[in-house]
Amino acid sequence: MASVSHLVYSRWLFHLSKSTSVSRHSSQSRLFSTSSRCRTIMPAWVIDKYGSNDVLRFTKNASFPVINYPNEVIVKVFAAGLNPLDVSMRGGYGAATLSMKRDPLNITQSGSEFPLILGRDVSGVIMECGLDVKYFSERDEVWAAIPPWKQGSFAEFVVLSANEVSHKPKSLSHTEAAAIPYVATTAWSALVNTGGLSKDNCAKKRILILGGSGGVGTFAIQMLKAWGAHVTVTCSQNAEQFVRALGADHVVDYTAGPVEEPLSTLEKFDLILDNVGGGTERWALNLLKPWSGAKYVTLVTPFLQNTDRLGIADGMMQTAATVATKALKHLAKGVHYRWGFFAPSGPALDEIREMVDAGQIRAVVEETFSFSQVPQALEKVEKGHARGKTVVEISKGGDDL
Numbered sequence: 001m002a003s004v005s006h007l008v009y010s011r012w013l014f015h016l017s018k019s020t021s022v023s024r025h026s027s028q029s030r031l032f033s034t035s036s037r038c039r040t041i042m043p044a045w046v047i048d049k050y051g052s053n054d055v056l057r058f059t060k061n062a063s064f065p066v067i068n069y070p071n072e073v074i075v076k077v078f079a080a081g082l083n084p085l086d087v088s089m090r091g092g093y094g095a096a097t098l099s100m101k102r103d104p105l106n107i108t109q110s111g112s113e114f115p116l117i118l119g120r121d122v123s124g125v126i127m128e129c130g131l132d133v134k135y136f137s138e139r140d141e142v143w144a145a146i147p148p149w150k151q152g153s154f155a156e157f158v159v160l161s162a163n164e165v166s167h168k169p170k171s172l173s174h175t176e177a178a179a180i181p182y183v184a185t186t187a188w189s190a191l192v193n194t195g196g197l198s199k200d201n202c203a204k205k206r207i208l209i210l211g212g213s214g215g216v217g218t219f220a221i222q223m224l225k226a227w228g229a230h231v232t233v234t235c236s237q238n239a240e241q242f243v244r245a246l247g248a249d250h251v252v253d254y255t256a257g258p259v260e261e262p263l264s265t266l267e268k269f270d271l272i273l274d275n276v277g278g279g280t281e282r283w284a285l286n287l288l289k290p291w292s293g294a295k296y297v298t299l300v301t302p303f304l305q306n307t308d309r310l311g312i313a314d315g316m317m318q319t320a321a322t323v324a325t326k327a328l329k330h331l332a333k334g335v336h337y338r339w340g341f342f343a344p345s346g347p348a349l350d351e352i353r354e355m356v357d358a359g360q361i362r363a364v365v366e367e368t369f370s371f372s373q374v375p376q377a378l379e380k381v382e383k384g385h386a387r388g389k390t391v392v393e394i395s396k397g398g399d400d401l
């Protein structure tokens with residue numbers, strides 16, 4: 001009974017989307033159609049509980065995504081990029097806040113996020129557009145970073161708001177394109193929205209990236225160099241050539257001893273992007289130019305751990321108290337202390353696409369896996385120290401388009 005009502009509900013929602021002439025003229029026949037456009041299931045990697053890699057399960061019967069709002073699109077996934085967040089989310093990181101975001105009124109039971117599909121990066125083709133979608137058409141090649149509260153891209157299809165989606169760079173394959181959106185929109189949010197940088201004010205600014213050889217760092221180096229900044233990077237010694245090839249002007253090896261010592265001999269910085277966290281806050285803000293508007297932006301924040309540990313209300317209060325105390329303490333010393341967060345953004349990806357197609361930013365793919373190898377791909381990301389992104393090739397197109 002439940003599955004029949006789900007089917008009817010799904011088909012009713014299908015009315016919200018632009019549909020084929022068959023569906024416009026005969027909603028009754030669509031209920032029993034076997035065409036691929038009326039599918040109710042799809043292949044996907046899901047998890048049914050949090051844990052290590054053995055919680056991953058492949059199924060051919062994952063729920064087919066449904067257009068719930070008229071500004072949504074369904075994307076057929078060609079390639080899915082992996083991020084350390086996928087490993088963390090598999091283990092339950094952020095579950096309290098993400099569950100609240102999925103179900104703000106707390107109507108469903110705990111655990112209702114399962115079966116959960118991981119995967120934050122997608123490159124693919126629009127399969128279907130909601131009625132209000134003007135900027136995209138079916139068959140457009142697109143890329144997007146998927147918010148962590150939505151079902152992810154380790155699946156044949158994913159539904160997204162059109163605001164989160166952008167046309168894919170023409171110069172990249174789907175596999176290359178899937179390596180960029182999540183790290184790019186995170187770096188964009190941290191550097192542009194939080195750090196106040198733009199292509200017009202970056203020239204000659206001195207920027208320090210702590211942890212420059214990872215996903216966010218490698219994108220940030222390229223974007224800042226394209227905007228004319230002077231970029232200093234910390235990374236391990238064996239990543240030096242890699243980050244220099246991306247444009248880093250000065251490289252400091254964090255494995256050679258306390259990294260703050262060589263950094264403190266350099267001219268002071270206008271902005272620090274911290275991808276490392278931990279003890280870095282104890283010394284990093286001393287490297288900023290005081291009383292000049294210089295900012296420290298860290299991507300490593302306790303926000304989600306606080307809400308996981310203390311619950312939503314107490315976790316948020318603890319978070320607000322922590323960030324306010326730190327911001328005030330550093331403001332008194334003439335520098336700005338900020339937390340940066342990933343923010344999904346189609347418009348940011350539009351600007352990034354132009355930089356990619358102009359040859360200013362390249363995709364750095366270290367290894368690709370097939371759809372059947374999602375667990376191996378996650379295992380690789382979990383080991384860390386990659387020199388480029390890991391990407392899963394999901395589909396090469398076909399019957400559904």
Ligand SMILES: NC(=O)c1ccc[n+]([C@@H]2O[C@H](COP(=O)([O-])OP(=O)(O)OC[C@H]3O[C@@H](n4cnc5c(N)ncnc54)[C@H](OP(=O)(O)O)[C@@H]3O)[C@@H](O)[C@H]2O)c1
Nearest residue numbers: 186211213214215216234236239254275299340341342385
């Ligand atoms: N707040 C948010 O919304 C948000 C969003 C995205 C990411 N993040 C966080 O941002 C951080 C970076 O993400 P990512 O995707 O770039 O991770 P990643 O690909 O795993 O890269 C991390 C890099 O940090 C380097 N590293 C480790 N310890 C270091 C140290 N002490 N000094 C300098 N470099 C060090 C590693 O370099 P080597 O291999 O050379 O050792 C590694 O390449 C992660 O902590 C992630 O959780 C936060």
